[in-house]
Amino acid sequence: MNGSFxxxxxxxxxxxxxxxxxxxxxxxxxxxxxxVVVSATSGTTDQLIRIAKHxxxxxxxxxxxxxxxxxxxxxxxxxxxxxxxxxNQGLQNYFTELDxxxxxxxxxxxxxxxxxxxxxxxxxxxxxxxxxxxxxxxAPQKKVIFLDARTVIKTDSHFGKAAPDxxxxxxxxxxxxxxxxxxxxxxxxxxxxxxxxxxxxxxSDYSAAxxxxxxxxxxxxxxxxxxxxxxxxxxxCAKARIIPELSYAEASEMAQYGAKILHPAxxxxxxxxxxxxxxxxxxxxxxPGTWIRNQVQDRPAVRAITKRSHQxxxxxxxxxxxxxxxxxGTVFDIFGEHRIxxxxxxxxxxxxxxxxxxxxLENKDLMTHLNQxxxxxxxxxxxxxxxxxxxxxxxxxxxxxxxxxxxSTSVRMxxxxxxxxxxxxxxxxxxxxxxxxxxxQTFIEGQL
Ligand code: ADP
Ligand code: ASP
Ligand code: MG
Numbered sequence: 001m002n003g004s005f006x007x008x009x010x011x012x013x014x015x016x017x018x019x020x021x022x023x024x025x026x027x028x029x030x031x032x033x034x035x036v037v038v039s040a041t042s043g044t045t046d047q048l049i050r051i052a053k054h055x056x057x058x059x060x061x062x063x064x065x066x067x068x069x070x071x072x073x074x075x076x077x078x079x080x081x082x083x084x085x086x087x088n089q090g091l092q093n094y095f096t097e098l099d100x101x102x103x104x105x106x107x108x109x110x111x112x113x114x115x116x117x118x119x120x121x122x123x124x125x126x127x128x129x130x131x132x133x134x135x136x137x138x139a140p141q142k143k144v145i146f147l148d149a150r151t152v153i154k155t156d157s158h159f160g161k162a163a164p165d166x167x168x169x170x171x172x173x174x175x176x177x178x179x180x181x182x183x184x185x186x187x188x189x190x191x192x193x194x195x196x197x198x199x200x201x202x203x204s205d206y207s208a209a210x211x212x213x214x215x216x217x218x219x220x221x222x223x224x225x226x227x228x229x230x231x232x233x234x235x236x237c238a239k240a241r242i243i244p245e246l247s248y249a250e251a252s253e254m255a256q257y258g259a260k261i262l263h264p265a266x267x268x269x270x271x272x273x274x275x276x277x278x279x280x281x282x283x284x285x286x287x288p289g290t291w292i293r294n295q296v297q298d299r300p301a302v303r304a305i306t307k308r309s310h311q312x313x314x315x316x317x318x319x320x321x322x323x324x325x326x327x328x329g330t331v332f333d334i335f336g337e338h339r340i341x342x343x344x345x346x347x348x349x350x351x352x353x354x355x356x357x358x359x360x361l362e363n364k365d366l367m368t369h370l371n372q373x374x375x376x377x378x379x380x381x382x383x384x385x386x387x388x389x390x391x392x393x394x395x396x397x398x399x400x401x402x403x404x405x406x407x408s409t410s411v412r413m414x415x416x417x418x419x420x421x422x423x424x425x426x427x428x429x430x431x432x433x434x435x436x437x438x439x440x441q442t443f444i445e446g447q448l
Contacts, residue, residue, distance in 0.1 A: 005178050005215040008033035009186060009208035012042035014282040016135075018080045024282050025135045027223060027358055034178050035215065037149075037208040038131050039184045040123025041077075043219040044070065045187075047202070052119045055102045056111035061103060071095050074126050088132040113159035118447045119198045124149075124185035124204070131182040139181070152214070153189030153207055158339075160236045162189060162197035162407050164210050166269075169287050173214030179422060184211070205263040209277075213269035220275050222262065223282040228290035229254065231262055231444045232305040237437050239445055243303065250388060251277070251292045253319045253421050257343075257386035258308030267292070302443040303393040304388045305436055308343070309429060310358040311382040311414060317351040318374035330373055338366040339436040343384060344415045346423050353413060355384055355426055358443075382412060383432040387443060395443075398423075406436045437440075 006337035008031060011023045015038055028036050040048075047070050054063035077368075078084055078091050100102040101119050105111050129146065136144040151171040155162035176182060186204020189197045199206050206365050212220040226234055228242040229251065232318055261279065270277050270292070280289030316331055335342050340363070344355040349376075358380060360366065370376055392398060399416075402423065427435055 002352045005176075005212070005217040006031060006033045006216045006219050006221065007035045007037065007208050007212040007215065008221040009204055010039065010131075010221060010282060011204065011222075011224045012039045012044070014223050014326055015039055015131060016042040017248065018077055021077075021131055021134050022138070022283065023285075024223065027129070027282055027285050028135060028138055028181070030285075031221065033221070034181050035147075035176070035209060035217070036131070036135070036181065037182045037204060038124065038128050038183065039204040041073070041127050042124040044073075044127070045120060048120050048123055050115055051098075051102060052105060052111055054105055055105040056109060058106065059108055060106060060237070063106070067098065070098075071322050081130070081133055081137070083137075084133060084413075087129055088130045091126060094122055094129070098122055109377050114195055115164075117159045117198045120198050121150075121185070121188040125189050128183050130382070135181065135183060137253055143179075144181045144183060147184040149177075149185040149188050149207060150175075150190035150194075150196060152184070152276065153199075153210055155189040155191055155199070157191040157193070157366055159195075159197055161200040161322055162191065164199070165190065166210075169214040173211065176215065195358075200263070202260065202263045203265075205266040206269075209266045209269040212275050212344075213273050216273050217275055220270055221259070221268075221278045221280070223280055223285075224261060225281060225283060226261065226286050227281040227287040228279050228432040229259065229292075229304075230439055231303070232436055233259065233261075233307065236307065236433050237305075237440045239437075241444075242288070244288060245277075245295045245296045245298065245379060246290060246292045246303070247390075248294055249294060249415045249421065250390065253386075253388045254304055254306050257388065257422060257424070258306040258384065259304070275378070280282045282290045290414055296364060299390040301391050302387055302389040305439050305443070306386045306388060307432055307436060308384040309432075311343075311355045311384045311426060312358045313353055313355055313379040313382060313426060314360075314370070315351055315375070315377040315379075316352040316370055316374045319350050327373075331370070334366070334373070336368050338363060338369070340366060344413065344426065346413055346415065355382070355413070379412070381429050382426045383429045384424055385432060385435060385439070387439065388421060390422045392423055393420050401442050402439075406435055409435050415440065 096421040130209035132146045154165045230240040232240045234240040253264040255264045278290040342354045412426045416423045
């Protein structure tokens with residue numbers, strides 16, 4: 001491996017239009033990025049999911065309409081480039097690949113996880129093809145190489161959310177040279193048999209971090225549609241403000257508990273190689289943004305508030321467990337076996353209540369398995385709100401301030417005490433925005 005690498009990732013909105021792509025290309029050149037990881041153009045992954053679903057249900061009119069719209073959108077962007085012959089041919093090949101996959105799914109009325117990942121990979125492959133073209137046109141003196149991320153991001157075969165093979169990725173990264181600029185895809189990889197896999201929704205940040213780790217990059221840049229990581233989602237609270245500097249632990253905690261700006265797994269690879277991470281807006285590149293590092297100057301007790309939507313509460317009850325042992329162990333073994341992560345837990349002697357993502361309820365095997373050890377009550381439409389900080393317990397009158405802020409909200413469950421870095425509670429989704437505004441006022445604006 002030669003030289004030092006700067007890995008820059010651009011999200012869906014940064015790829016959304018020709019202007020956005022051009023702006024992103026100029027950022028790459030100004031920052032001297034040499035590995036550029038891109039997402040699908042905004043809305044494309046959602047559209048591919050709908051297309052695959054319609055095809056598997058035999059709804060040909062619906063999928064044809066969506067396929068037409070997807071192709072038209074990409075073709076219109078491609079037509080805006082000059083000298084696009086090779087890239088245009090590449091795009092037509094992707095369209096053919098999509099048609100073939102969808103026709104097969106439609107004929108079989110079956111959508112396997114393997115086929116699903118392959119279809120989803122087309123979003124990133126199309127955007128990166130176009131972005132390489134733009135970057136090359138902006139820097140004719142440089143060698144801009146289209147890199148198929150599936151040759152580098154090697155994973156297991158857990159389709160839908162594959163786990164990366166760090167050692168294999170490092171080996172593949174060693175073949176890249178820093179004198180070139182590589183444009184590659186976020187979100188996608190391949191297993192040992194060459195099947196296409198994906199890292200899970202929002203996984204392009206994670207891909208970029210894996211490239212950065214494998215290359216021992218000097219910096220990882222995440223370019224998105226907001227000017228850095230804010231004290232809470234700016235879409236939920238107008239008073240949210242950008243945090244100039246965050247520790248790895250704080251950023252990781254925020255991502256785990258719902259700050260969509262970073263995929264939850266992004267920070268771990270950066271930590272393993274001590275790579276500083278920058279988050280900034282590709283629409284406003286000169287704003288200071290957020291730096292995520294090991295050590296930071298300012299370590300407030302409460303740093304940020306996050307929201308994780310689409311939460312369901314499962315309560316598993318077994319009266320026979322009164323004065324018996326092992327109930328908790330059995331419940332968590334079952335979640336582990338089905339690879340389901342549980343976020344928030346409360347227990348009594350005969351019942352365990354856990355929060356899970358709502359998609360978990362579709363896992364029929366898990367539900368059947370849980371039903372064998374107790375009765376299950378399901379409640380839906382919750383949001384998990386978290387206060388994230390460095391030492392929440394050092395905040396004077398913490399409990400009082402929390403209860404006052406959420407006074408008029410009906411809180412279904414809360415968890416404080418397991419960690420000094422976060423406090424979680426579960427409320428109905430429709431009151432979440434209001435609640436976040438009040439918490440922000442008390443804990444963030446009140447600190448100024
Ligand atoms: P990209 O397509 O660039 O990956 P995402 O939509 O995945 O972008 O993430 C950016 C979005 O994350 C922002 O538009 C913002 O609404 C949301 N977000 C959630 N929490 C935060 C936060 N604490 N700070 C900044 N943005 C946040
Ligand atoms: N395109 C993928 C998604 O929408 C990955 C990403 O954007 O990070 O989930
Ligand atoms: Mg994202």
